[in-house]
Amino acid sequence: MEKYDVAVIGGGSAGLAALKQLSNLGKQAILIEAGSKIGSKNLSGGILYSKKPKKGQVTNVEQVYENFLDDAPLERKITKYILHSTSKDKVYSMDLTAAHDYQANFGYSVLMNKLNSWFAKQAQESAEKLGGGIIPGVHVKSLSWNEQTGTIIIQTDELDEFEVKAVIAADGVNSEIAEMVGARKKFTTEQLYQGVKVIVKLPEEIIDERFAISSDEGAAHLFAGDITLNHIGGGFLYTNRDTLSVGAVYHLDSLIRNPAEPYTLIDTLLKNPMVSEFIKDKVPIKPDIDKNLSQEEKLRIRFGVAKLIKTWYDIREANFSPSGRERLIESGKYKDVEDIQSTLLSIQEKMSEKFGVTFGTDYLEDEYGAKLVPDGKRCRMKKPFFKNILFIGDAAGRGVFVGPRIEGINVGIDDGVHAANAVARALDKNDFSNSLGEFYSKSIEHSPYTVDMKQIDKDYLKIFLDAAKDVPTDIIGVRYGTILKMMSSDTFRGIAIKFANIIGYDKLIPIIESEETYVKVPTILAEKLGKSISASYLPTIPPIADRIANLNYNDDNLAHIKVLNSSSEYMKKMVILCPSKCYSEEGGKVIIQHEGCIDCGTCSQETEWHHPRGEKGIHYQYG
Amino acid sequence: MGTLNITVIIKLEPDFSEGNVSYNPDGTLNRAETKNTLGPHSGIAAHAAFFGRVMYDAKVFIVTMGPPIADLALQQAQQISDAEELHLYSDRLFAGADTLGTAEVLRVGIEKMPHKMDIVFSGHRASDGETGQTGPQTAWKLGFTFLGNVISYSVDLETRTIRAKRLISLQGSPNVVEEVEAPLPVFISIDPTYKSNYDAVSQRLAFEKYQKEAIQRAQNFKDYLKVFNAKELGVDETLVGLPGSPTIVYKVERVPKSTATRRAEVIDGTDPEQIRKVVTKMKEALSAMVIK
Ligand SMILES: Cc1cc2nc3c(=O)[nH]c(=O)nc-3n(C[C@H](O)[C@H](O)[C@H](O)COP(=O)(O)OP(=O)(O)OC[C@H]3O[C@@H](n4cnc5c(N)ncnc54)[C@H](O)[C@@H]3O)c2cc1C
Ligand code: SF4
Numbered sequence: 073m074e075k076y077d078v079a080v081i082g083g084g085s086a087g088l089a090a091l092k093q094l095s096n097l098g099k100q101a102i103l104i105e106a107g108s109k110i111g112s113k114n115l116s117g118g119i120l121y122s123k124k125p126k127k128g129q130v131t132n133v134e135q136v137y138e139n140f141l142d143d144a145p146l147e148r149k150i151t152k153y154i155l156h157s158t159s160k161d162k163v164y165s166m167d168l169t170a171a172h173d174y175q176a177n178f179g180y181s182v183l184m185n186k187l188n189s190w191f192a193k194q195a196q197e198s199a200e201k202l203g204g205g206i207i208p209g210v211h212v213k214s215l216s217w218n219e220q221t222g223t224i225i226i227q228t229d230e231l232d233e234f235e236v237k238a239v240i241a242a243d244g245v246n247s248e249i250a251e252m253v254g255a256r257k258k259f260t261t262e263q264l265y266q267g268v269k270v271i272v273k274l275p276e277e278i279i280d281e282r283f284a285i286s287s288d289e290g291a292a293h294l295f296a297g298d299i300t301l302n303h304i305g306g307g308f309l310y311t312n313r314d315t316l317s318v319g320a321v322y323h324l325d326s327l328i329r330n331p332a333e334p335y336t337l338i339d340t341l342l343k344n345p346m347v348s349e350f351i352k353d354k355v356p357i358k359p360d361i362d363k364n365l366s367q368e369e370k371l372r373i374r375f376g377v378a379k380l381i382k383t384w385y386d387i388r389e390a391n392f393s394p395s396g397r398e399r400l401i402e403s404g405k406y407k408d409v410e411d412i413q414s415t416l417l418s419i420q421e422k423m424s425e426k427f428g429v430t431f432g433t434d435y436l437e438d439e440y441g442a443k444l445v446p447d448g449k450r451c452r453m454k455k456p457f458f459k460n461i462l463f464i465g466d467a468a469g470r471g472v473f474v475g476p477r478i479e480g481i482n483v484g485i486d487d488g489v490h491a492a493n494a495v496a497r498a499l500d501k502n503d504f505s506n507s508l509g510e511f512y513s514k515s516i517e518h519s520p521y522t523v524d525m526k527q528i529d530k531d532y533l534k535i536f537l538d539a540a541k542d543v544p545t546d547i548i549g550v551r552y553g554t555i556l557k558m559m560s561s562d563t564f565r566g567i568a569i570k571f572a573n574i575i576g577y578d579k580l581i582p583i584i585e586s587e588e589t590y591v592k593v594p595t596i597l598a599e600k601l602g603k604s605i606s607a608s609y610l611p612t613i614p615p616i617a618d619r620i621a622n623l624n625y626n627d628d629n630l631a632h633i634k635v636l637n638s639s640s641e642y643m644k645k646m647v648i649l650c651p652s653k654c655y656s657e658e659g660g661k662v663i664i665q666h667e668g669c670i671d672c673g674t675c676s677q678e679t680e681w682h683h684p685r686g687e688k689g690i691h692y693q694y695g
Numbered sequence: 696m697g698t699l700n701i702t703v704i705i706k707l708e709p710d711f712s713e714g715n716v717s718y719n720p721d722g723t724l725n726r727a728e729t730k731n732t733l734g735p736h737s738g739i740a741a742h743a744a745f746f747g748r749v750m751y752d753a754k755v756f757i758v759t760m761g762p763p764i765a766d767l768a769l770q771q772a773q774q775i776s777d778a779e780e781l782h783l784y785s786d787r788l789f790a791g792a793d794t795l796g797t798a799e800v801l802r803v804g805i806e807k808m809p810h811k812m813d814i815v816f817s818g819h820r821a822s823d824g825e826t827g828q829t830g831p832q833t834a835w836k837l838g839f840t841f842l843g844n845v846i847s848y849s850v851d852l853e854t855r856t857i858r859a860k861r862l863i864s865l866q867g868s869p870n871v872v873e874e875v876e877a878p879l880p881v882f883i884s885i886d887p888t889y890k891s892n893y894d895a896v897s898q899r900l901a902f903e904k905y906q907k908e909a910i911q912r913a914q915n916f917k918d919y920l921k922v923f924n925a926k927e928l929g930v931d932e933t934l935v936g937l938p939g940s941p942t943i944v945y946k947v948e949r950v951p952k953s954t955a956t957r958r959a960e961v962i963d964g965t966d967p968e969q970i971r972k973v974v975t976k977m978k979e980a981l982s983a984m985v986i987k
Contacts, residue, residue, distance in 0.1 A: 074895055074896050074897055102896060200900075206903060207896065207899045230894075232895050
């Protein structure tokens, strides 16, 4: 059997950081990832933060990857962070940029596929030199221990079994490793959010103009109020370089109580007039082809139209981007900017004159996806190790999600570094007893990301109270008083922090994470104080079947999910809550069709749930 | 342990995949606008060579005879196989060659290589109207043992032998797997169902490493490219191009799967009488062999 020092299981941002750090420390490690390519299985919102806590230290992404700021595929540096309360066509906005900037070096919008591929390239280069590296397309299916040596034997669906001294489990929120060795139970619905997200295409300079940002700035918009359809959570819209990430994240228990299809939730957000206006673009509308034409002629027209539309999109996208224009001119196909623009115009003319293509206002969606998010407040593993296996990132349930503070990527990276350091130390001492896990456990226990979740940060709270200082005192009745009173009265604001401290963090969380905070108060704020916004068009939202059909899959004929009780109440709710409509009910029994599954994990609670085998299943293009 | 040198013979072909085919307004294929690409069978042969690269640290060379634009196919094959040299045999004199004329150019090219080749791979056949003969004819001209329809192989670098599985039809039953062993050098025509398997972690690590190298090399493929004309190659002009091609095409038919000419006989190893029979047969076979 082949033997290696360390195996990292899971090539998300957390696992990759662990591999990079181990290599930085000169330790040999291999990383096993189920997806056919690194990044293809990962999905985030997402904003990647680099933090500078007042007390204690965290390891930031730019410390793990030296050339991060110069070379990483970052979308935009977020410079505006705004919370919108919605009620029908009314929106009341609060600037929370100060909360976003709080103790932060920066926050960049990122797309996980691109970013993780970049991380992988860096980590691979370092790991290779030490005889390690990254192996994608391999799914770990079981772990066992060699009784004599204590080493871990890893079995996969694809490779011969092999042996390692320690494992860093970075296999995400639906960690099979944690479950198979009994390190923790599956997360419960109270401990999880379900996130759905779409990528909207929008040319770079249109984004700059619409969001009133320069090319090196970015905007983040959060939404609460009636767009939640009475669930605890909210919506987000982040600007990327030439796309927008639009998503909805809701507490899974609130979805179970009051089931709503994930796509209905995201569609509600997209139809909010403010969001509709943010995402709109000029789109070509295909002509109806005369049915009486010959088959060949119809085919010829369809070909012609499709080809022209594609060319139009490509040139237009480049035309609205400084680097795009440069690229076109460098290619030698165009003399200058005018040349590009006149070509674009002539294509446009050809489209309408030759084929009857018209242009209208709509939006263009490029990818749909969903994933569970562990609510670190409620699910962090108290003991994030089992024998010589250390759990990091989402696998350990370690994200920091408090109100508009949404941090999972940076926490996982910091965990990865802690775990790698602990393993490196164990390698030096050749000691893989429980002291490895205990050392790791202690080191993250002191991390500000852990400490932050245990106490109220007065300064952070004050930012919110200050943001709300323009809210008049008397707009809301006593019924929804607590939060609003805290926000809306000077006197209360003064004592709010004291009050928060008195009732304590644990009791404050249910007050903050309540329908009152996410739904009722924002809705009333919008109704009473909001500005009316009217959308200039109604977005044509693709039906879920089209969204799924648009995704890239490598179908596995072997089902990776088995329904355990086809008549349970929970499984019946999956018919509504599965974001890719894999479940249906027939004669009181719930059945699954696993082919369209996007590995979100929502149904894992009451199923025998595995990630698909190596290279199989969903392959996100953006993530 | 010795080293392993591998050559792959490839071919540029029209790309029949979706989106790359161009149609004339009358719906017929527009040949001028249809893109060219590495032939799919050549691609499989390049994968087989990459297997040698990963498993035995082999040096891979890719060769093709064709017009200057065939360098595109060489680049694609390099990206698959991590080849360290790409040879393009390009000359007007080669035009109009049939398989025999092509095989002659390839023979001269392969014999002129900087190293002695241990394995030469070719695709099963080309998809644009070839007959599947170039491979066997080149093997014959090189004097290499020919193994057709190979679906997997392994090499013993110490004894310098190759073990290969072939997909054949035997006495009327299709898809019989035959395992053969032969001393190097060999010429292998790769079956379309060939697949490389990398089952060990170390093999996958090597795979990733060489794949990365292959992508980098292919990005700068011109640095690895050598173009030879007839003169530089030193071919006998009467054996190549139109003069070297005796074929007259009047009809094209599919090449049937090769059928084994040998008949297998089961021998009971516990019966001394039967063993005696085997020894006699072996003696017969040995006396019939010409030792070079
Ligand atoms: C909609 C949404 C919005 C979010 N917004 C933000 C944000 O703005 N900022 C932020 O910081 N965080 C955000 N998060 C959270 C953040 O995305 C996650 O915390 C982070 O991506 C988790 O990284 P990870 O490496 O721990 O896990 P993952 O990225 O899930 O990686 C786990 C990997 O393990 C692999 N794997 C699993 N099992 C196996 C196995 N058995 N064998 C081999 N491989 C396996 C998987 O294929 C996967 O690649 C958001 C999450 C969602 C869903
Ligand atoms: S089948 Fe389960 S894991 Fe797959 S998409 Fe549906 S809910 Fe998510």
